[in-house]
Amino acid sequence: MVVTQLPRFHYLVFKNPPPSFKFFPKPKVPIKSTASTLFSAPKSTLSTTEPIPITDFSLPDEPKLEISLDKLFIPPETQVSCDDSSLSTRILKGSNIVLSKYARDAQVVQAEFVKSSVRTEDCPSDGLPEFALVGRSNVGKSSLLNSLVRRKRLALTSKKPGKTQCINHFRINDSWYLVDLPGYGYASAPQELRTDWGKFTKDYFINRSTLVSVFLLIDASIPAKKIDLEYASWLGQNQVPMTLIFTKCDKRKKKKNGGKRPEENVKDFQELICGFFQTVPPWIMTSSVTNQGRDEILLHMAQLRNYWLKH
Numbered sequence: 001m002v003v004t005q006l007p008r009f010h011y012l013v014f015k016n017p018p019p020s021f022k023f024f025p026k027p028k029v030p031i032k033s034t035a036s037t038l039f040s041a042p043k044s045t046l047s048t049t050e051p052i053p054i055t056d057f058s059l060p061d062e063p064k065l066e067i068s069l070d071k072l073f074i075p076p077e078t079q080v081s082c083d084d085s086s087l088s089t090r091i092l093k094g095s096n097i098v099l100s101k102y103a104r105d106a107q108v109v110q111a112e113f114v115k116s117s118v119r120t121e122d123c124p125s126d127g128l129p130e131f132a133l134v135g136r137s138n139v140g141k142s143s144l145l146n147s148l149v150r151r152k153r154l155a156l157t158s159k160k161p162g163k164t165q166c167i168n169h170f171r172i173n174d175s176w177y178l179v180d181l182p183g184y185g186y187a188s189a190p191q192e193l194r195t196d197w198g199k200f201t202k203d204y205f206i207n208r209s210t211l212v213s214v215f216l217l218i219d220a221s222i223p224a225k226k227i228d229l230e231y232a233s234w235l236g237q238n239q240v241p242m243t244l245i246f247t248k249c250d251k252r253k254k255k256k257n258g259g260k261r262p263e264e265n266v267k268d269f270q271e272l273i274c275g276f277f278q279t280v281p282p283w284i285m286t287s288s289v290t291n292q293g294r295d296e297i298l299l300h301m302a303q304l305r306n307y308w309l310k311h
């Protein structure tokens with residue numbers, strides 16, 4: 001598994017952030033020069049080539065992703081300075097996420113379906129940290145789950161009759177969970193059922209104490225949908241930690257009817273939701289066809305998880 005392949009995007013990190021620049025969730029250390037932080041970070045098991053350079057050698061005709069410093073997700077206990085020339089090498093490719101010293105043990109070596117629960121109280125009680133995948137039906141959630149665990153059909157478990165409306169737990173490496181939640185916005189579902197999904201998933205988001213972050217999947221091949229904006233808004237307003245996973249980023253062809261490219265839809269989505277959040281949520285561009293973003297999601301999960309376990 002190699003994470004040092006040619007990057008799709010070229011990062012430009014602006015040196016002068018607006019005064020609203022904030023850390024997430026709270027700065028634990030003052031901002032100072034940190035060239036050594038990256039190199040003293042513990043090694044991840046993800047590849048043998050770490051630390052992971054997001055080297056700036058994109059081709060001239062590749063889309064350029066410009067991220068200002070105030071739009072970056074800077075994990076806690078991570079130091080970033082405005083004049084840090086190595087910063088662009090510490091941003092996960094196709095994302096706004098800065099790597100922290102907690103980004104280790106990211107590799108998935110074992111994955112197994114554990115159980116389907118209909119209520120939060122019925123979920124596993126062993127206290128392991130978990131990440132919940134949620135998104136509109138057809139957004140590519142099953143494909144992403146299978147791609148993360150490198151199994152073609154693991155997520156089929158969640159699609160079996162009787163389990164599509166459940167909280168499905170998959171244990172990874174015997175140490176954490178990936179959780180598949182019911183898809184929302186399925187047009188042909190009866191209204192009553194749709195409302196129920198809302199209630200039960202929202203209860204899970206609010207009351208599940210081992211939930212480290214919700215991963216909200218958004219289809220980047222189409223413009224933002226109202227229901228996705230509503231979900232993002234609800235998570236923001238309820239201060240549920242959220243990472244945006246933009247799916248289907250391989251669908252690059254511009255549609256005749258004014259369709260936009262994935263990176264344009266990603267940018268639009270950020271602008272539409274920025275008012276819902278006090279700090280910028282992390283986001284990653286992915287494709288289950290090309291595996292774009294797979295290693296980045298796992299590294300991001302690893303750094304959130306390892307920080308969560310330590311605090």
Ligand code: GDP
Nearest residue numbers: 137138139140141142143247248249287288289
């Ligand atoms: P779910 O309903 O959210 O679980 O979505 P699925 O994983 O079943 O995917 C729905 C459809 O989108 C299927 O036809 C997939 O082949 C397709 N799909 C999923 N992920 C991608 C992707 O990254 N790129 C492309 N081009 N198609 C995808």
